[in-house]
Amino acid sequence: MLAHLPILQVVLPLMAAPLCWFLNRSKLVWMFALLVCAATSVNSILLLIEVMKSGPIIYELGGWEAPWGIEYRIDQLNAFLLLIISTIGTVVLFAAQTSIQKELDEDRHTLFYSLYLLSLTGMFGIVATGDAFNVFVFLEISSLSAYALIALGRDRRALWAAYQYLIMGTIGATFILIGIGMLYQMTGTLNMSDLATRLVDVGHTRTVFAAFAFLIVGICLKLALFPLHLWLPNAYAYAPSIVTAFLAATATKVAVYLLIRFTFTVFGISFSFTTLPLQSILMVLGLMGVFAASITAIYQQNVKHILAYSSIAQVGYMIIGYSINTSTGVMASLLHLFNHALMKGALFLALGAVMYRIGSVQLSQFQGLGRQMPLTMSAIVIGGLSLIGVPLTVGFVSKWYLLIASVEAGMWPVAVLILLGSLLTIVYIWRIVETAYFKPPLPGREAVKEAPWSFLGPIWLLVIANIYFGIDTRLSVQVAQAASQSLFGINP
């Protein structure tokens, strides 16, 4: 059983997705999906423990040996990602039943859960697999189900947003496929570690350069790096609340993982950063992303839009950490991956709770909610503080390491810009706080009640995690450190 953990992670939700249709009763399906998600979380925890203890696990699918068969390869990096995705996926799902009752028609519930599980399968697959083509397959699974999930939104604009995402996402996926195809053409293999050894000989050819470019652009589209982020704000804003919370906390993280995996493991650091000027390109784009997205966030009227643009800015931070190209930088990036999932999970879920009670997340509708929904709003405040990076929250931890990394690498201006970026965060977070706490309730609206516990439970679980992992950083820092050190080939 223990030996099959890597494949179970992917197969469990994949098998469970069609099974949902047999149950076909909203509540039952929910409980089933929840059970499956919880099982994958346990699975990912076991995997992480195993990997931290005894190094990477290699699993050969169907017993076929590596270059011929598909191999799953779990090291610290993917185990960490699997843990993030599965736990956030589970926590978010807790609130799903309450939320979709308001936001989706009854006959769509089963569809919702099975798509949710499929999307999860795709993400697990991307992260777990050690085969480049397999990445593409799972990418399509997760993306297609994500498009459908977004299109479920009741707002008619959700269709347009999903369509936009579909077009952009498909372009991204196609680019990735072209890149992989070219690599296959040059090396004759699709296995990542095999690719890595064979690429050394052909690394100077123009085909490999082109493959690299296609892959990077495709992945950056998926991770919504500025200026390839245009699909994200509407997709997040008009999707059902649960979908937003789920995707915001997981989808872009998977793309960041792909970027790291391809540049570090497949192409190698020297190729990506020395032969090609990836560092300066991504550093500039990351910084521009932080500022452009944060400034745009300040002017939004829809709170989901505010946080969506904030997500783009946070992706910018991850990319900055990544492009510093030191062990500490990548570690900061990975930490932020984890921490950002906690923050955005909490914040978007809280927005879901607001949506549930008042049916809108326009900023103007937030008036007076500070008094009427005190627990939800204080969750937003704490999540917001974490986003700003106030000490004793997770946001501070990742910002600290990001700053240390940039100063260590001698990039003082970057450190200054990172700090200035967080000042912009204060502005857009405080717009929400001031509206909720200092404006009187909207006239003519019935008194709003606090969100139900099925919402508050998961929201506050994430909020407490935001504080807990901001105080006790052992788990996140250790794992992130181990993962980034193994990428750089440093043995702790």
Add this chain to the structure above:
Amino acid sequence: MNLSLALMLQLTILLPLLATFAIAVTGQKPNLREAVTISTSLAVLYCVVNLYQALNAGASISVSWWALMPGLEISFVVEPLGMLFALIASFLWLITTIYAIGYMRGHGEENQTRFYICFALAISAVMGLAFSANLFTLFIFYEVITLSTYPLVTHAGTEKAKQGGRVYLGILLSTSIAFFLLAIILTWFVSGSLEFKAGGVFDDNVNTTVAGAILVLFVFGIGKAAIMPFHRWLPAAMVAPTPVSALLHAVAVVKAGVFTVLKVCIFIFGLDLLPKLPTTEFLLYLAAISVLLASIVAMRQDNLKARLAYSTVSQLGYITIGALLATSSGVIGSSMHIASHAFGKITLFFCAGAILVASHKSKISEMRGLGFAMPITMAAFFIASLSIIGVPPAGGTWSKWFLLMGTVETGYWFIMITLMLSSLLNIAYLLPIPYHAFFPGKDHPAASSGGIKEAPLPSLIALTITTLGCLTMFIYPQPFYELAKAILTVSGVSHGQ
């Protein structure tokens, strides 16, 4: 007493923190709620006094909680400067609580439970800050103070409170994130340590340009020290209820700022390195200009609390100057000024609040002749003003004396003249208030008290105690002087005092 000293040290931080829960639970019963606050502040004061005695007896007390990140521990230590700050803060918390009971009830404020919760939280953070053993711990508590006092500043919940709160949080949070945090990270990067160490953490051959730049970042980043141009938050914070202005914006928050400046100057840079840095002189002049300008602005304020706020900005400049002078008399003067200004300014704010509650007046021009209706309040105002100005028989005399000595020793004549000039300005903007209160002039009917009576008894008791404090510190300044001198011993500086 059986409690170990290490436990007591932690209790000073934990007790107010735990009290927040107790206050929340007892929120429905105001008397019980206030009893919780008062007994907590008594307990904290008890612990601090015990620690003080132990420190005097030569005990070394330190506690380490846990490492937030590898190499960055949250840990506490009792040393003289922190002790001084903790003593003042815990004592004045008790007094302010007594005052607040009278004020908040007399003024019929809403959301009193939230008020007391945030207050206790802020005090807990102040204690943590006072006893911080390293810059990292200090920074965490520094930010907690900012955040926990934001609801206090915006207590009224009005549009004006919102604006004030925006400036308050905007400046304090921005400067701390953009400059203070950067300075800390650079310090860590350059010296490899954030520990408060005697003689500083930088080694002798550190690049003085870099260290000088870090010093500038520190002084600007510690926005709570209110050096111009980052002083706007303090007048903005005056929308808060008066007990908040009194304790937080005359004692806890602003003193946390100058305390941090002192800590950084003494224990991060060290008094030997400080004068060698190329930026020290620039900062000294900046602080001097801040002192002078703030005094001038204060003269033009008609709102009493605004005038006091600008006066605070000016007085904080004195303390920063003393720290930057980096001589023994400068440090002694600064540390004692923390104490004497705290007592003086809190009394003035208490009086302002008492006037507001009793007569609903906040404008100075309306306070003529008020001395007959509120003799105790106005007499207290007079004595506290003397302390701020720095003339006998009030405590401010000593601290200003040492500060002036510091400027003379280092030969900064311009700064000495600034300080003297500012003292004259203090006279001009503070003394007319009690003067006109008792001598309203002929064309002003003296008996226009119109049924105005003295403030509620708890408030009156509180402001009498702090006034007596001002006087006592003139006659018997030894405890604070000894502590201030001990700072020099700890920091490893030989001194001629």
